[in-house]
Amino acid sequence: MLNRRDVIYTYDGSFEGLMSAIFDCYYSHDYPYDICNEGNMQTVLLCDYIGTSADREKAGRVMNSIFAKISSEAFYHIYCAYLSETKGREMKIFDFLHTGYKFGASVTNRMNLDSVWRLINTAKTVASEAHLYRGFIRFKKLENGIYYSEIEPKGRVLPLISHHFCERFSSMPFMIHDLNHAECLVYNGNSVEIRETDSVPLLKYAEDEQAFQEMWREFYNTITIKERRNEKCRMSLLPKRYWRCMTEFN
Amino acid sequence: MEIKEKLRILSDAAKYDVACTSSGSNRKNTKGGIGSGAEAGICHSFSADGRCISLLKILFSNYCIYDCQYCVNRCSNDTERASFTPREIADLTIEFYKRNYIEGLFLSSAVIKDPDYTTEQLIKTIEILRYEYRFNGYIHAKAIPGASKDLIAKLGLLVDRMSVNIELPSQKSLLALAPQKSKENILNPMQQIKNGITESKQELAVYRHAPKFVPAGQSTQMIIGATGESDKAIINLSQGLYKKMNMKRVFYSAYVPVGTNPLLPTTAPPLLREHRLYQADWLLRFYGFTAEELLSEKNPYFSNIIDPKCQWALEHLELFPIDINRAPYEMILRVPGIGVRNALKIVKARRYTHLTFDDLKKMRVSMKRAKYFITAEGKSYGNIWLRQELITPMLLSENGVAGFGQISLFDDQVTGEDRIKCLTGEM
Numbered sequence: 001m002l003n004r005r006d007v008i009y010t011y012d013g014s015f016e017g018l019m020s021a022i023f024d025c026y027y028s029h030d031y032p033y034d035i036c037n038e039g040n041m042q043t044v045l046l047c048d049y050i051g052t053s054a055d056r057e058k059a060g061r062v063m064n065s066i067f068a069k070i071s072s073e074a075f076y077h078i079y080c081a082y083l084s085e086t087k088g089r090e091m092k093i094f095d096f097l098h099t100g101y102k103f104g105a106s107v108t109n110r111m112n113l114d115s116v117w118r119l120i121n122t123a124k125t126v127a128s129e130a131h132l133y134r135g136f137i138r139f140k141k142l143e144n145g146i147y148y149s150e151i152e153p154k155g156r157v158l159p160l161i162s163h164h165f166c167e168r169f170s171s172m173p174f175m176i177h178d179l180n181h182a183e184c185l186v187y188n189g190n191s192v193e194i195r196e197t198d199s200v201p202l203l204k205y206a207e208d209e210q211a212f213q214e215m216w217r218e219f220y221n222t223i224t225i226k227e228r229r230n231e232k233c234r235m236s237l238l239p240k241r242y243w244r245c246m247t248e249f250n
Numbered sequence: 251m252e253i254k255e256k257l258r259i260l261s262d263a264a265k266y267d268v269a270c271t272s273s274g275s276n277r278k279n280t281k282g283g284i285g286s287g288a289e290a291g292i293c294h295s296f297s298a299d300g301r302c303i304s305l306l307k308i309l310f311s312n313y314c315i316y317d318c319q320y321c322v323n324r325c326s327n328d329t330e331r332a333s334f335t336p337r338e339i340a341d342l343t344i345e346f347y348k349r350n351y352i353e354g355l356f357l358s359s360a361v362i363k364d365p366d367y368t369t370e371q372l373i374k375t376i377e378i379l380r381y382e383y384r385f386n387g388y389i390h391a392k393a394i395p396g397a398s399k400d401l402i403a404k405l406g407l408l409v410d411r412m413s414v415n416i417e418l419p420s421q422k423s424l425l426a427l428a429p430q431k432s433k434e435n436i437l438n439p440m441q442q443i444k445n446g447i448t449e450s451k452q453e454l455a456v457y458r459h460a461p462k463f464v465p466a467g468q469s470t471q472m473i474i475g476a477t478g479e480s481d482k483a484i485i486n487l488s489q490g491l492y493k494k495m496n497m498k499r500v501f502y503s504a505y506v507p508v509g510t511n512p513l514l515p516t517t518a519p520p521l522l523r524e525h526r527l528y529q530a531d532w533l534l535r536f537y538g539f540t541a542e543e544l545l546s547e548k549n550p551y552f553s554n555i556i557d558p559k560c561q562w563a564l565e566h567l568e569l570f571p572i573d574i575n576r577a578p579y580e581m582i583l584r585v586p587g588i589g590v591r592n593a594l595k596i597v598k599a600r601r602y603t604h605l606t607f608d609d610l611k612k613m614r615v616s617m618k619r620a621k622y623f624i625t626a627e628g629k630s631y632g633n634i635w636l637r638q639e640l641i642t643p644m645l646l647s648e649n650g651v652a653g654f655g656q657i658s659l660f661d662d663q664v665t666g667e668d669r670i671k672c673l674t675g676e677m
Binding site: 103214215233 | 264282286605612
């Protein structure tokens, strides 16, 4: 049994940190009022604060328990929800886990429960954004043969798309720069890592890059059937927030 | 001629081909190779007409020896002509692919010299991609009607999807508008591809590394509104193709006036009709409907104002309302407004609890249309009284189609046609 208390747990913002915080909640039998990122926290009156630190062993135990007692599908939803960077995602994850430990693997089918649909809907926004970026990312060839691309996603999609691109372009070095979250996925032909960045590097494009961009724009414009123009339809399938980073609209 | 110029001419000539799907293939990347297939397919962009761009859709050449009246590339038409070389297409595909512009290649061609020569050129192009560049991305190739069996078999082993266009929905129309193409020329390669796919699947079950023949299946397309076939005839034909030819997809393309033949219409493309056919097509493939259920001899066209599923439900009110907690999955699928995903969600969740309308809302099941046809725990939604003459106007007013003022059910000329098109999205 967890006791509902007016207590707020804080963590360092990493996934490991969040899992450790959840471990500490269960360890001290607390159902917290909130779990907050230390970085952007607002003090609430009449609440106690408990700081937690990321601990590999604690996080590992929570993750293992999710796989063992709930399901890997549930873990995927939790991870996606964590990446969504939305407000209140930590408590959604906590509520979901609490329900999950009660019902086991069937929890992901019980979409009528508040804790379940709230989490799964949050997770889906990130997962579907990641799916769209699989298509909407545009690489530009740099002078040194690296393919570079910029994106501006709402959630942190890089961990979700990394496998797709590394498999597809297994022998081609590329970088995907997430400007909104100052992260960069770097693949050198062998190994992949996500680095933190602070600024946009000075870019020198390869000589033939401009020519291919023009050809692509030419193709994009000619493939439209003028008699069937439907801006509204395009807008709903390819919202304008993606346009800034796409070659065909520059 | 510069390659950019060729690209402009030959993509312009290919734009009337509808198929731009990249689903169904899960080809893996090989060591040192480039590319992979994504089972669900990936859209890389959307053009201003709202259609998905997923493949580099081009013709190999538009120097055609045929004179099909509905086609822009007919030899009697005065249009710019160009031809690629196999090397040019392969290079362009790889460069576009590396920049993640596209998911793969859609290669079709006008008939140069004869069908065999054309097919050989297509094979040459794809061989460069597959063997030289070790390209494992998606390739969709057109089988040219009349090409020899050996060549089609060879092409099938290289590509992910193949298609033979049925072009027009009846033999009569084909005879009138495309006299050089015969029914046999179209159906024979289709049959051959179907048999090839079946054989390949059997071999794969025995030998894991057996070569895959057209792993993403075959598709076809037909032009709507150029000739006088009814919706019923078209949907019946599609059903036949799905059943007998194991088609993955049948595409419909509203006829855009490009011809000058007096037999052809010159009006704007019938987009709404095309949309209704797609809706019906989905009902055939995913919802367990048959063509005979959707349209009858008395009523061979789909309604302009409501979708085929609603139309069917209103004609079969004796089956409704259904209890969301008890009705079989097949019946839930037939409720207007509930799709495959929502039906699955409902069936999964109701194993654990009695669902109420509130639960359905939480599960993001749209109640707009469904509320007239379902009950939960013995109650209807907001005590709606089920009567056909009431439901139809209510449905329409909520769709925003009829707008203000008196609604006339018998008026086929809906002024809000454009608004429907915008509402429905994908064409």
